[in-house]
Amino acid sequence: MAATLFGTTGTAQALGPEGTTPLGVGAVRLVVGGMGLMAVLPLVGGLRRDAVRLWRTPAGVAIGVCTALYQVSFFAAVQQAGVAIGTLAAIGSGPVLAALLARFVLGERPGRSWVLATGLCLVGLTLLVTGGGAAQRVDLVGVALAILAGLAYAGYTVLAKGQLSAGQEPSTVMAAAFGLGGLLLLPLLATQPMAWLLEPRGVGMALHLGLVTTTLAYLLFVRGLAQLPAGPVTTLMLAEPVVATTLGIVVLDERLTLISTTGVGLLLLGLVLQGLGAATGKRREEPSQPAPTPAEASNGPAGATT
Template identity: 45%
Template sequence: MQERLAPFFILMAAVLWGTTGTAQALAPDGVHPVAIGAVRMAIAGLFLMGLLLATRSFNPKGWPLTALLMAALSMAAYQPLFFSAVTMTGVAIGTVVAIGSAPVLSGLLEWLFLKVRPARVWWISTVLSIAGCILLFSNQGAVQADPAGIVLALGAGLSFAVYTIVNRKLVQQHPPLSAVAAVFTLSAVMLSPFLFIFDISWVLNLQGLGVALHLGIITTAVAYILFSRGLSHTSSATAVTLSLGEPLTAAMLGVLVLNEALSLLSWLGVGLLLLGIGVLIFSTARTSTRQLADQKTA
């Protein structure tokens, strides 16, 4: 049952991630995006550690320190890389390159270092989903193909791919809540200097506090608990491809909440994204059903 539900946990996480852009749009004017990222990580780390203390579920023994540090560093690096890329290249190019490159990079990293060759259905789903992601952002006005910005966006995609692969090792040895809390607390410490570099007085504003709490608790803490829970029963490459539900959610919220309009090509992109994700979910469910049948006949 856990194996069959795993893709849906990841999709639920992607849906929560997809609310990030809308929440940022509702933040007070003049808030620096890197400051939002640093505040989000700080709130997430405090919230997760509070949950651990309340449930008394943290076990300090048996943690692979190298994997823990790599996961924390990858997640900390993703924030400034992604937001800087978006600033330099625009939302459309920065998002497509960062989010679209992550599944391919994750599949290649698994292939090169873990000797896990992605299945054909993963390639089909990934190509469909990335094509859909590109078309989805085709209505985003003028873009700037800044080479440095594209490199930063690729770095963000690589950071998320590395985090996913390393975090899978953590959630196989520790409960998802413990793994996420440990990683994000360390990431928050790594990003804490940004809290002193950028103005964060907007958090004292009621509107700003609401945005910060939503980003820190809902789109980060809760979302990554769901993602890690699904990741414990899903390959890293599959998990990253399913996370492409994030731009789909962001686009739908833009239409419903921010009154944005999508072009015909963008709606075609929505269809391709849904098709790619659906193919992967169907394949995962079929594989799980086959494995259960084999276990019963064994």
């Protein structure tokens, strides 16, 4: 569900007003989304003072920096290297980098299902974004920025998983991360043209990107992260380009080549395999109810005596 909401960001930006910039839109999204998470935190079981307290911890600061760094580096990568290459390098590197970080930071070992599913998804993503037939020069600076975005995404996923494992409330972790990330990006807004925010379409786009694709989406994201390892979660997030592509066809009247369509099919297959593998692994981790001892069996219901 989180990935589905993430997948609407590109279409929302395409339907927005003239005069926007990628960095401006990214900063507004994080600022509005961070404020939204802090605002609804008491309604979803968290406390604002706990979120602010996380800002004073090394992990809390690192997560906030990662959220801000992802927004800036991803939109800069897309601007520098183009949508196809930038998206492929950023979103494609995320699951691999997250699994590596989770292995060393959290001790999580990726299973066979993750390897197979992620491999299918990465092949599918490559076909999807490069299957249009148009040649594109690879910009090394743009690719480096995209991989930095993937590393930032992996970083906040793994660090947030560590905070959840330490007993932090899920919504508090996300509110702290995006609240701090939004504060860090406030100065960026002063460097971008923001007249589009005075238009009704601009306000609508900002609210959708901030409240729907950030506040709501990351509340869903962190609930899933609390139940599953970091590696499978980032692989499942690869549903985002599938949703974005579908909306591009239905809403923006875009067209897919046969190669790109094959890529979507491989992505969907990889996501199904990852979902099944993650669910199976979750069931295996659930502790089974211990069988009663003979003495307990003879005592009948709890509290009864023979």
